[in-house]
Amino acid sequence: MSHIDLGRQGEEKAAAYLESKNIKVLDRNYRFMRAEVDIVAATEREIIFVEVKTRSSTAFGEPEEHVDRTKKKQLFKVAEAWLHERRMEGSPVRFDVISILRPGRPDEKISHIEGAFWYI
Numbered sequence: 001m002s003h004i005d006l007g008r009q010g011e012e013k014a015a016a017y018l019e020s021k022n023i024k025v026l027d028r029n030y031r032f033m034r035a036e037v038d039i040v041a042a043t044e045r046e047i048i049f050v051e052v053k054t055r056s057s058t059a060f061g062e063p064e065e066h067v068d069r070t071k072k073k074q075l076f077k078v079a080e081a082w083l084h085e086r087r088m089e090g091s092p093v094r095f096d097v098i099s100i101l102r103p104g105r106p107d108e109k110i111s112h113i114e115g116a117f118w119y120i
Contacts, residue, residue, distance in 0.1 A: 010054025014098040032081035035074035046092040064099040
């Protein structure tokens with residue numbers, strides 16, 4: 001499976017996971033300039049910007065460990081653009097990470113880190 005296919009499979013599983021938790025998926029793969037957020041979702045209380053990390057193994061660490069400072073800054077800019085386009089500035093927001101390890105295998109593992117990071 002290619003890296004791109006693995007990522008798409010992970011994003012599909014993450015969206016289904018969120019919906020199973022009664023979290024509504026509003027947008028997927030939203031791009032602003034060169035940055036992207038994988039999933040924009042919402043609860044009754046807040047807008048959630050979700051970064052999905054999918055890996056077939058932990059040879060290079062846990063998937064969520066690959067959300068670095070640069071990626072966080074990009075996510076903040078994308079979130080601001082998404083909120084601005086919809087005239088929703090000032091809405092409560094949260095940044096989550098969903099990591100998916102070994103998707104489609106019997107030992108698949110999905111981890112949802114709510115409030116994984118805040119504006120920096």
